Amino acid sequence: MRKKRTALWMYVLLIAGMVIVVLPMVYMISTSLKPNGALYEYPPKFFPKLKEITLENYRYILSQGRFLRNFLNSVLVSVSTVALSAVVSSALAFCIARFRFPGRRFLFAFIILTMIIPGTTMIVPQYELAVKLHTINSIGGLIPFYTAWVIPYSTFMIKGFVENIPRELDEAAYIDGGNVFTVYFHVVLPLAKPGIASISIFNFLTAWEEFPWANTVINDDMKRTLPIAISGFFGQHQFTQWGYVFALSVFSLIPILIVFISCQKFFVKGLTAGSVKG
Missing domain, CATH: 1.10.3720.10 (MetI-like)
Known part of the structure; x- marks a missing residue:
């Protein structure tokens, strides 16, 4: 039983660590797909809606x-x-x-x-x-x-x-x-x-x-x-x-x-x- 609890806590810590590491990258990618002004909207949205996704930021960078x-x-x-x-x-x-x-x-x-x-x-x-x-x-x-x-x-x-x-x-x-x-x-x-x-x-x-x-x-x-x-x-x-x-x-x-x-x-x-x- 103790081994199962130890394994459970280990997986919890690993998942928490993975979220901490991956979350900033996910936020960066999602923000890059938003219009520039969308970041200042209230309430803030972590992910843009499908119809709001734009590649304009990437077009500007590549141009x-x-x-x-x-x-x-x-x-x-x-x-x-x-x-x-x-x-x-x-x-x-x-x-x-x-x-x-x-x-x-x-x-x-x-x-x-x-x-x-x-x-x-x-x-x-x-x-x-x-x-x-x-x-x-x-x-x-x-x-x-x-x-x-x-x-x-x-x-x-x-x-x-x-x-x-x-x-x-x-x-x-x-x-x-x-x-x-x-x-x-x-x-x-x-x-x-x-x-x-x-x-x-x-x-x-x-x-x-x-x-x-x-x-x-x-x-x-x-x-x-x-x-x-x-x-x-x-x-x-x-x-x-x-x-x-x-x-x-x-x-x-x-x-x-x-x-x-x-x-x-x-x-x-x-x-x-x-x-x-x-």
Whole structure:
């Protein structure tokens, strides 16, 4: 009887959690199908009536070329950040996990230390650095900073995956005439792929959703990323055009869903594999 009650409460909690997670998304989609003025009607309606459903918000978004450009900017920045961080982090994690060199412990401690520094406290020095590097108001200027942000956490996590790979495989590669690069590219990377894929999901979300830094350094509407484009609707014409906001937000979910669906087979395996040792 006690087990049945425990199972019942477990299902209740799971259903409640699912409702909390799904409800905002359902509300976003339903609002995107309403006319802009319908949000302010009284009494408020969670779902629009069938005859009130309109695709006008989506037509407006698709008719504006700058939003497509903002979307592509976000894709470019996010994909580039994921690719660069995967290469740099995996190489750095491989060196820390497999080699003994002076300052190794200090380097790893420094990497961990950078993870606890709030990102907003670094905006001013980062802005000064961006000015010196002439990357202000440049899409390409976002990529190095995003990559630098995610490298510490990525290195910390990937190091755990690399340490779980038996060293005997490295030795076998060396005996067969391989070198360090052979071990890295043909032994470590294939076996650490689940971990790199799972970390890349978080890195993609970090770059895709980032707002403060992009809003600070990008001024040109055509060079802005999608979160900045969405924020542009707030306060326009003396009120927020929520229909446009949620329609554009729905479009912003598409790449996230694609990434999760593509990497889902690595996600759970990657999260658990690196948690044993690290």
